[in-house]
Amino acid sequence: MGMGHDKNKVSIVIAHYNAGNYIRKALDSLVRQTMSQDDFEVIIVDDKSTEPLDIIQGYECKIKHLRIIVEEQNHGYPSIPRNHGIAKAHGTFIMLMDQDDNLADDTLLTFYKFAGNDSDVIIGKYAEGKMYNGTQVPFRSGTNIKDANIITDHILSTLAPHKMYRRAMLNQYDIRFPDSSYIPVEEDQVFNMKVYSASRKISILADKDYYYWNQRRDFGNLGKSLSYTYNEPWKYLNILSEVFNIVEASPNWSLLQQSKLKAMYIGRPFNSSYTNVIEIIKLQKNEQERENLIIGLRDIINERMSSQSISEVGQESRWMVLGIKHGMNYEELSLIEAELSSG
Structure with a gap:
């Protein structure tokens, strides 16, 4: 260089x-x-x-x-x-x-x-x-x-x-x-x-x-707000798959670090408009799309996250990753979320 x-x-x-x-x-x-x-x-x-x-x-x-x-x-x-x-x-x-x-x-x-x-x-x-x-x-x-x-x-x-x-x-x-x-x-x-x-x-x-x-994070006054949201299952599935690809292909990170980074990424709060994966599921247009997103997430979690990696997901998101992994649907995940948020 x-x-x-x-x-x-x-x-x-x-x-x-x-x-x-x-x-x-x-x-x-x-x-x-x-x-x-x-x-x-x-x-x-x-x-x-x-x-x-x-x-x-x-x-x-x-x-x-x-x-x-x-x-x-x-x-x-x-x-x-x-x-x-x-x-x-x-x-x-x-x-x-x-x-x-x-x-x-x-x-x-x-x-x-x-x-x-x-x-x-x-x-x-x-x-x-x-x-x-x-x-x-x-x-x-x-x-x-x-x-x-x-x-x-x-x-x-x-x-x-x-x-x-x-x-x-x-x-x-x-x-x-x-x-x-x-x-x-x-x-x-x-x-x-x-x-x-x-x-x-x-x-x-x-x-x-x-x-x-200073102002808008969204590339100025480009009015792209409608498309700039996780409102279709493929949008979040693509980004999650791509991030996992990058983590797995890193020339620098050990397997232990890769496992931890996947957990940190899937469990991270996003920004003020999306707090976590359950919020992204809620953004989908209808029940079918919500279930499609959950099925896609289940495939990624099952294929690409070890039990070690899942155990490293932050506490506030781990229940959701486990729920998706073990076959819960949107309604069941929402019930757990409601219970947890009511303490």
Whole structure:
């Protein structure tokens, strides 16, 4: 992974669609970076906006290396635009940002220095903005960790894409965002699980806020909320299968770690809109779809989770995994949930 061929230290990739004035905050924060303008490039990948790009073009005199790439067709999801930005990047690292967000002034320089030659992903503390719905677990201690432990340092609770990634690692392991026809929801989880599975070192910077998550997590005002939900069985089954594939294929994780990570993933609370697997089952359109999802989950649990792995699922979710495994239907699972929540 030689450093010789990289034109820049960091490439910032922003998927954009009709952000209007909202993108000023992101670009102004890039103008203010303490890293020299010679050392980073900004790649805006526009998902064929219907509005002109004059606001972004206005920054061509303020950001030395600013490139605008316009997609030939609108995708409606950030995955493909981000992939195109990653493919066109020249930096040693790639920093993914969303169009409404902004960075602390020293984010790029601090991340780059902390990474050194051996960190493949840098996770900086998120500031809790108005619409923030992530989790702060990995950052609570306020401690910077150079070589974080995937299990004990709660890395699985930060699967958002606003991180800095070593470009050579992304390319070596062919890590890209999945197509929305295969994974239309939480595509960043699949991307980051693959990153974590391949990284030599995962680093956490938690001493202060670095990334300001301002508004909507959903790729700006793209109005994709209807499709951006686990409302059909295949959507959750695909993501779960894919995450398990990644865990099992990791060049770095032992069988013990793989078992634990599957348990952590299937048992994790998602974000504020979906708390856990039972909530995803509830989102299905009708009884048939709910049962189809349960049957699909039962197959995955039976084929891919050992009894050891199931015993490591967090207590609040373990009953549900066991219930699905042992043939319970939606009604029975709902009754257990109601009993448990009433104490």
